[in-house]
Amino acid sequence: MNEPKTKMVEKIRIEGDRKTAIETGRNRLIIAGAIFSAAFLLIGIRVIKVSIFNHDSGPRYTRSVAKDEKYTGRADIVDRNGVLLATSLNTQSLYAHPRLVLDPEQAAIKLKNALPDINVEAVEKLLRSKRGFVYLKRRLTPNQHYAVNRLGIPALYFQRETRRIYPLGPLAAHVLGHTDPDNKGLAGIERFFDKDLRTRQTALSLALDARVQHVLEQEISHAMKSFGAIGGAGLVMNVNTAEVLGMASLPNFDPNRANAVPRLSHFNKTTHGVYEMGSTFKIFTTAMALELGNITLRDGYDATNPIRIHRYTIRDYHAKKRWLSVPEIFIYSSNIGAVKMAQKVGKESHKQFLGQLGMMKSVQIELFETGAPIPPKVWRDINHMTISYGHGLAVSPLHLVAGVSAIINGGIYRTPTIMRRHPGNPTKGQRIVSKQTSIKMRHLMRLVVEKGTGGKADVPGYLVGGKTGTAEKASDRGYKKKALISSFVAVFPMNSPQFVVLTMLDEAKGNKATSGHATGGWVAAPAAGAIIRRIAPILALKPIEDEVSAAQKLALESKTKSFGGLGVAAH
Amino acid sequence: MRRSTLLWTVLGISVAIGLFVVKHAVQDLEDRLHALNIEIISDRDAAQVLQAEWSFLNEPARLEALSREHLGLVTISASQTITLPELIQLIAAKKENARIATTTASSKPPTVENKVVNPDWLERTLITLNKDQ
Numbered sequence: 009m010n011e012p013k014t015k016m017v018e019k020i021r022i023e024g025d026r027k028t029a030i031e032t033g034r035n036r037l038i039i040a041g042a043i044f045s046a047a048f049l050l051i052g053i054r055v056i057k058v059s060i061f062n063h064d065s066g067p068r069y070t071r072s073v074a075k076d077e078k079y080t081g082r083a084d085i086v087d088r089n090g091v092l093l094a095t096s097l098n099t100q101s102l103y104a105h106p107r108l109v110l111d112p113e114q115a116a117i118k119l120k121n122a123l124p125d126i127n128v129e130a131v132e133k134l135l136r137s138k139r140g141f142v143y144l145k146r147r148l149t150p151n152q153h154y155a156v157n158r159l160g161i162p163a164l165y166f167q168r169e170t171r172r173i174y175p176l177g178p179l180a181a182h183v184l185g186h187t188d189p190d191n192k193g194l195a196g197i198e199r200f201f202d203k204d205l206r207t208r209q210t211a212l213s214l215a216l217d218a219r220v221q222h223v224l225e226q227e228i229s230h231a232m233k234s235f236g237a238i239g240g241a242g243l244v245m246n247v248n249t250a251e252v253l254g255m256a257s258l259p260n261f262d263p264n265r266a267n268a269v270p271r272l273s274h275f276n277k278t279t280h281g282v283y284e285m286g287s288t289f290k291i292f293t294t295a296m297a298l299e300l301g302n303i304t305l306r307d308g309y310d311a312t313n314p315i316r317i318h319r320y321t322i323r324d325y326h327a328k329k330r331w332l333s334v335p336e337i338f339i340y341s342s343n344i345g346a347v348k349m350a351q352k353v354g355k356e357s358h359k360q361f362l363g364q365l366g367m368m369k370s371v372q373i374e375l376f377e378t379g380a381p382i383p384p385k386v387w388r389d390i391n392h393m394t395i396s397y398g399h400g401l402a403v404s405p406l407h408l409v410a411g412v413s414a415i416i417n418g419g420i421y422r423t424p425t426i427m428r429r430h431p432g433n434p435t436k437g438q439r440i441v442s443k444q445t446s447i448k449m450r451h452l453m454r455l456v457v458e459k460g461t462g463g464k465a466d467v468p469g470y471l472v473g474g475k476t477g478t479a480e481k482a483s484d485r486g487y488k489k490k491a492l493i494s495s496f497v498a499v500f501p502m503n504s505p506q507f508v509v510l511t512m513l514d515e516a517k518g519n520k521a522t523s524g525h526a527t528g529g530w531v532a533a534p535a536a537g538a539i540i541r542r543i544a545p546i547l548a549l550k551p552i553e554d555e556v557s558a559a560q561k562l563a564l565e566s567k568t569k570s571f572g573g574l575g576v577a578a579h
Numbered sequence: 580m581r582r583s584t585l586l587w588t589v590l591g592i593s594v595a596i597g598l599f600v601v602k603h604a605v606q607d608l609e610d611r612l613h614a615l616n617i618e619i620i621s622d623r624d625a626a627q628v629l630q631a632e633w634s635f636l637n638e639p640a641r642l643e644a645l646s647r648e649h650l651g652l653v654t655i656s657a658s659q660t661i662t663l664p665e666l667i668q669l670i671a672a673k674k675e676n677a678r679i680a681t682t683t684a685s686s687k688p689p690t691v692e693n694k695v696v697n698p699d700w701l702e703r704t705l706i707t708l709n710k711d712q
Contacts, residue, residue: 175631176635
């Protein structure tokens with residue numbers, strides 16, 4: 009193509025200065041062209057590289073957030089109705105790369121404006137350090153976050169961190185427990201289910217009912233104030249499913265600020281503390297005598313004289329000094345009668361029976377804070393006798409409630425649980441006493457409230473039954489006369505038991521209203537009554553219209569030997 | 580020769596343009612997805628905060644104090660509880676008593692008087708209840 013042109017060019021000959029000028033121009037054109045081509049080539053290569061082989065920051069990959077994906081560090085804890093008890097909120101923590109800070113002094117002064125509670129010198133020192141990473145302040149509030157961001161100090165960064173929040177404050181603090189600043193569970197459910205809570209996607213449902221829990225804490229706290237008690241405990245449990253609806257240990261604490269209170273208030277009295285529970289143990293002794301001792305409600309024992317063994321004397325608090333029938337022994341809480349009933353059964357059977365009721369080992373509830381019972385080292389005759397009325401064997405209040413549930417619910421022992429169970433799918437049960445013994449005990453416990461020491465726990469319409477308990481606190485040397493553990497265990501409604509309520513006061517003192525008495529019937533029973541009055545409507549229990557005939561029917565059932573035609577616990 | 584060259588050139592250019600357009604469309608979508616994800620997460624955080632606040636505001640002790648102050652509600656006693664079938668019976672008895680009272684002036688006072696109920700209110704309540712069924 010170029011040939012003819014060149015030939016034509018060759019034909020024209022330019023000589024001299026003109027030729028050199030053209031040559032120079034051509035050379036310059038070639039050089040300029042080469043530079044431009046090289047530049048374009050370079051740009052072209054770069055464009056291709058950038059647009060096709062761009063792997064500078066790895067492959068870009070954005071995925072969508074799954075619908076049910078977890079977005080906070082730790083799963084929520086909710087009560088049986090879905091009320092939020094513990095949750096995790098996202099917060100921003102402020103950190104710095106000190107080596108990249110240009111002017112530490114200025115930065116520290118500026119930060120003081122945004123975060124008034126920091127120490128300028130300390131922050132400056134941190135920013136001058138040679139470390140690569142320092143936390144300046146963890147878990148800023150949203151306003152603080154905004155203020156620090158506005159300062160625009162280079163080398164300061166934020167990190168998302170979750171903060172555990174307990175919106176209901178001290179409510180159920182001993183059940184929930186608390187966490188450390190790194191969200192590690194330190195107590196209660198938070199500790200027991202620590203691993204599970206870190207990984208699970210849905211909220212953890214407890215058996216607790218926040219309303220019941222509130223009533224329980226409030227009434228026990230009220231009773232503590234009225235009687236100057238140093239501590240209190242309360243439990244509400246479903247007798248049929250062994251679900252714990254309320255568990256209160258006072259004094260309590262706010263898990264949001266768990267370290268602000270003395271460690272002592274972290275102690276869970278209902279599961280961790282073990283106490284000699286006193287006369288409430290007569291429920292077990294009487295049930296055992298009816299079940300194993302071949303006695304009936306018509307039998308009785310002479311309780312005229314105190315029992316003397318070695319250097320001890322066992323006497324009655326409400327002494328009647330006469331022959332007492334089995335119901336009378338139970339109603340008047342006769343120690344002498346209880347001892348005689350236990351002796352009828354025998355030491356080994358007594359020990360075995362209490363073992364079946366779980367009184368010899370820790371309760372296998374979903375908490376690490378469980379106390380092991382303190383049984384006597386050797387079961388001597390004296391232990392056999394004192395344990396029949398609740399002295400000499402220390403158990404936790406939860407042990408007692410679980411045992412009473414087993415006696416009352418038809419005779420099946422179930423391990424208590426804090427986790428919500430499907431109705432109709434309770435924990436595995438073990439039969440302890442027959443259904444008939446259970447009905448007899450229902451009748452006897454109703455009589456205690458109707459005619460005996462538990463009258464102050466009665467609530468019209470709910471056929472409350474129960475048993476009082478008063479025990480002197482054990483000290484290093486024998487028993488302290490003035491320091492009492494006063495308790496009341498109530499079950500309602502007695503014709504078809506649903507719930508058991510325990511109230512316990514530590515070192516309650518009598519006042520004018522109780523004529524100086526500080527026994528279970530005077531200080532703990534009214535609290536149990538107040539609790540039942542308030543929680544029964546919450547738990548959707550229909551009141552019994554005719555309590556008298558319901559109680560009579562119960563009495564009749566308890567006296568019937570076989571249950572051919574009688575509907576048990578007709579309601 | 581020329582035709583095929585032209586064809587390949589056009590084809591090459593259109594593929595390049597297509598690639599460019601698609602790549603940018605994908606990038607835009609990814610940016611949008613990323614923005615949406617951030618929005619979802621911040622909304623979830625906000626929802627979480629609101630739930631905590633809801634629970635905080637529903638603290639039983641606080642509700643109790645508020646209801647005492649503004650509503651004057653008290654615990655239900657056993658005598659204030661009634662089932663729907665009992666209620667229907669009660670209304671029937673009320674009406675019957677009212678009828679008897681108008682016909683015979685010296686009739687006994689109705690036996691259901693001890694339950695304090697307002698028949699008009701019951702009437703209306705039952706009508707609405709029946710509508711719902």
